[in-house]
Amino acid sequence: MFLARVFVSPKSTVSDPEGRTIQGGLRQLGFDTVDTVRAGKFFQISLGEANREEAVDKIREMCEKLLSNPIIEEYSFELEEVTPSP
Amino acid sequence: MFLARVFVSPKSTVSDPEGRTIQGGLRQLGFDTVDTVRAGKFFQISLGEANREEAVDKIREMCEKLLSNPIIEEYSFELEEVTPSP
Numbered sequence: 001m002f003l004a005r006v007f008v009s010p011k012s013t014v015s016d017p018e019g020r021t022i023q024g025g026l027r028q029l030g031f032d033t034v035d036t037v038r039a040g041k042f043f044q045i046s047l048g049e050a051n052r053e054e055a056v057d058k059i060r061e062m063c064e065k066l067l068s069n070p071i072i073e074e075y076s077f078e079l080e081e082v083t084p085s086p
Numbered sequence: 087m088f089l090a091r092v093f094v095s096p097k098s099t100v101s102d103p104e105g106r107t108i109q110g111g112l113r114q115l116g117f118d119t120v121d122t123v124r125a126g127k128f129f130q131i132s133l134g135e136a137n138r139e140e141a142v143d144k145i146r147e148m149c150e151k152l153l154s155n156p157i158i159e160e161y162s163f164e165l166e167e168v169t170p171s172p
Contacts, residue, residue, distance in 0.1 A: 001121075005093075007091075007128045008128065009128065009130065019129075022129070022152070022153070025152055026131075026148055026152060029148075029151060029152060031133075031144060031147075031148060033133045033134040033135055033144065034131060034132075034133050034148075035087075035131075035132040035133060035134060036130075036131070036132050037129060037130070037131050038129065038130040038131075039127065039128075039129055040127070040128040040129070040130070041125065041126070041127065041128055042093045042094065042095065042125075042126040042127055042128035043105075043108070043123060043124065043125055043126070044095065044122075044123070044124040044126070045112075045120060045121075045122070045123050045124075046120075046121040046122050047117075047119045047120050047121060048119040048120075048121060049119055058117060058119065061117075062112055062115075062117060062120075065115055066108070066111055066112060066115060067108070
């Protein structure tokens with residue numbers, strides 16, 4: 001069993017209005033050392049694959065098909081083997 | 087200068103309708119080994135603090151004040167020192 005942590009972000013060439021809005025909000029709150037903010041999505045997915053290679057393939061396929069929009073977003077992920085709770 | 091990667095998730099005791107919807111979508115696509123899905127937010131923030139302790143304090147304060155809702159969400163972050171581009 002694996003726990004995947006998936007990170008989805010707008011590509012650096014794509015404008016990110018949510019990130020810009022958050023940047024503006026942080027500066028208004030007095031965080032004036034904030035330079036850029038990119039806003040994205042974070043998923044924690046547990047899946048019952050038996051081995052790491054299969055789990056990596058599945059997560060990559062999920063990212064391409066549902067979790068990200070590969071035209072405007074990029075993704076990365078980490079995979080951790082976990083012991084299922086009894 | 088530092089780059090922070092901030093992860094915000096619903097607390098495990100809080101229901102996560104977005105995560106459940108994504109879980110359902112993944113299963114419909116044939117990913118039947120998917121167990122749970124938690125959906126959250128991911129921010130990449132560059133900030134011009136001079137030292138790590140200050141940067142950690144600032145990011146924690148940003149998380150408490152704007153990036154997360156501490157009542158229903160939990161956050162974590164990683165901080166990496168980066169060289170500013172000239």
